[in-house]
Amino acid sequence: MIEIKGLTVAxxxxxxxxxxxxxxxxxxxCALVGNNGxxxxxxxxxxxxxxxxxxxxxxFNGISHRDKGWKxxxxxxxxxxxxxxxxxxxxxxxxxxxxDGSPVDMARIGEILRKVRLWDARGRQLRGYSxxxxxxxxxxxxxxxxxxxxxxxxxxxxxxxxxxxxxLSILHSLADKTIxxxxxxxxxxxxxxxxxxxLTNAQIQKYTVQQYFQTNPSGGVVI
Amino acid sequence: MAAAAGRRHGPVxxxxxxxxxxxxxxxxxWKEQSRGKGLWGSxxxxxxxxxxxxxxxxxxxxxxxFQVFLLSLYxxxxxxxxxxxxxxxxxxxxxxxxxxxxPILLAKKESYAGFLLRKSIAVQVITLSVCVLWYFIFAxxxxxxxxxxxxxxxxxxxxxxxxxxxxxxxxxxxGSMGTTKMQLxxxxxxxxxxxIFLLDLAFLYTLPDVSNRNIxxxxxFYFLDPLHTLHFYLENxxxxxxxxxxxxxxxxxxxLPPQLFLLADTVLWLTGAYGLAVLFGRKGDKx
Numbered sequence: 001m002i003e004i005k006g007l008t009v010a011x012x013x014x015x016x017x018x019x020x021x022x023x024x025x026x027x028x029x030c031a032l033v034g035n036n037g038x039x040x041x042x043x044x045x046x047x048x049x050x051x052x053x054x055x056x057x058x059x060f061n062g063i064s065h066r067d068k069g070w071k072x073x074x075x076x077x078x079x080x081x082x083x084x085x086x087x088x089x090x091x092x093x094x095x096x097x098x099x100d101g102s103p104v105d106m107a108r109i110g111e112i113l114r115k116v117r118l119w120d121a122r123g124r125q126l127r128g129y130s131x132x133x134x135x136x137x138x139x140x141x142x143x144x145x146x147x148x149x150x151x152x153x154x155x156x157x158x159x160x161x162x163x164x165x166x167x168l169s170i171l172h173s174l175a176d177k178t179i180x181x182x183x184x185x186x187x188x189x190x191x192x193x194x195x196x197x198x199l200t201n202a203q204i205q206k207y208t209v210q211q212y213f214q215t216n217p218s219g220g221v222v223i
Numbered sequence: 224m225a226a227a228a229g230r231r232h233g234p235v236x237x238x239x240x241x242x243x244x245x246x247x248x249x250x251x252x253w254k255e256q257s258r259g260k261g262l263w264g265s266x267x268x269x270x271x272x273x274x275x276x277x278x279x280x281x282x283x284x285x286x287x288x289f290q291v292f293l294l295s296l297y298x299x300x301x302x303x304x305x306x307x308x309x310x311x312x313x314x315x316x317x318x319x320x321x322x323x324x325x326p327i328l329l330a331k332k333e334s335y336a337g338f339l340l341r342k343s344i345a346v347q348v349i350t351l352s353v354c355v356l357w358y359f360i361f362a363x364x365x366x367x368x369x370x371x372x373x374x375x376x377x378x379x380x381x382x383x384x385x386x387x388x389x390x391x392x393x394x395x396x397x398g399s400m401g402t403t404k405m406q407l408x409x410x411x412x413x414x415x416x417x418x419i420f421l422l423d424l425a426f427l428y429t430l431p432d433v434s435n436r437n438i439x440x441x442x443x444f445y446f447l448d449p450l451h452t453l454h455f456y457l458e459n460x461x462x463x464x465x466x467x468x469x470x471x472x473x474x475x476x477x478x479l480p481p482q483l484f485l486l487a488d489t490v491l492w493l494t495g496a497y498g499l500a501v502l503f504g505r506k507g508d509k510x
Contacts, residue, residue, distance in 0.1 A: 099328070099331060
């Protein structure tokens with residue numbers, strides 16, 4: 001479960017998020033939509049403690065982002081990430097998997113690489129990966145972490161239809177997770193989301209996916 | 224019972240986990256650096272210049288030739304190693320931002336201070352190991368060319384390690400502050416130019432005003448420059464600058480043994496640059 005209460009973020013005089021409240025229940029899959037520059041990435045970064053917050057709080061499964069221990073509940077995949085290009089796909093996963101200090105489960109890494117269809121490319125350096133392969137590797141990392149809450153920033157941006165379909169099918173398979181992801185693609189929101197959070201004018205409004213598309217059939221941002 | 228055992232062994236478990244993570248950072252840094260061009264390109268320049276200097280120095284007198292050669296080799300490194308340290312370390316940090324691995328690490332496990340500490344250790348371990356290993360290999364041709372002295376070689380290695388470590392850490396500070404490659408290139412060149420040329424010009428400008436009254440303050444600033452301290456340490460350690468016959472003014476200037484100046488300077492620059500990097504790069508992370 002994700003709870004955001006009164007979150008306020010400003011760049012100098014410009015307030016990007018103004019006392020934003022949002023609750024995403026357990027196992028909900030919520031799309032975060034808004035025009036370019038509306039503050040979607042800012043909201044995600046502020047929630048995760050990557051940006052200073054003026055007021056407010058974000059909590060993951062009841063643990064505030066100001067306290068210790070919230071990180072084990074959350075996995076985050078940024079937009080246009082590249083990971084380490086000189087390392088192979090398998091080596092990248094191995095490095096991130098070792099972060100918690102426990103021995104790396106190589107059998108599980110192999111299993112996940114097969115699931116995201118990267119087993120054959122596991123020994124190749126990421127310099128030779130396509131964008132779709134990189135996104136699948138990112139999802140593989142999230143699958144390895146097995147956190148309850150997944151936050152993804154535009155996971156299908158720039159992918160061809162096949163690449164997008166693979167990512168969506170993986171996200172579909174994660175029915176037991178709470179997912180927040182930002183997106184501009186209405187079709188994918190329709191197909192996998194239970195809720196939509198619309199960010200406009202520094203405020204946020206949450207709908208069920210049915211409500212959202214009933215009041216706004218074109219899928220444009222509700223103002 | 225199990226919980227009690229866990230509590231009893233808590234600190235040990237934490238240390239082991241931390242060690243696993245640290246090893247992973249060093250392993251990852253080695254894979255990245257050894258498969259890239261930067262590390263090997265820098266090493267080739269250092270190797271070539273070392274060999275050229277050795278060929279040139281064969282005519283030095285056998286008795287003191289080794290020490291003269293080591294000091295010349297160090298003086299050559301003063302121009303190269305800071306530049307290599309600044310560029311390799313700063314770009315290593317910038318790439319973590321550009322490749323978006325930093326937000327993944329910060330959101331999953333690390334605090335910014337923890338990330339920088341591990342990154343610093345990994346960068347230092349890789350670059351210093353390669354550098355030290357090269358000068359031990361280079362000792363083989365030195366053996367045949369001069370009256371070899373292992374203690375002097377170790378003193379030289381210490382000076383080179385401190386030089387590279389300090390500029391690596393300053394590079395990490397710059398990488399933490401910078402946001403683009405072009406910005407970082409400018410910052411690196413500015414810092415290199417300042418340390419190599421500008422600071423000495425500033426000291427030369429103030430030199431005529433130095434007297435008994437202000438020599439301590441002058442000394443503080445003079446030895447704060449790591450290049451001054453390292454050079455002073457090495458000249459003294461190799462026997463070119465004995466401290467037995469100094470004037471009263473110079474005695475006031477050198478108020479610590481050269482080894483302690485070296486230690487203080489290295490600790491100060493490493494911790495100072497790390498602290499500033501944490502301060503400048505901090506993005507409100509509390510976890």
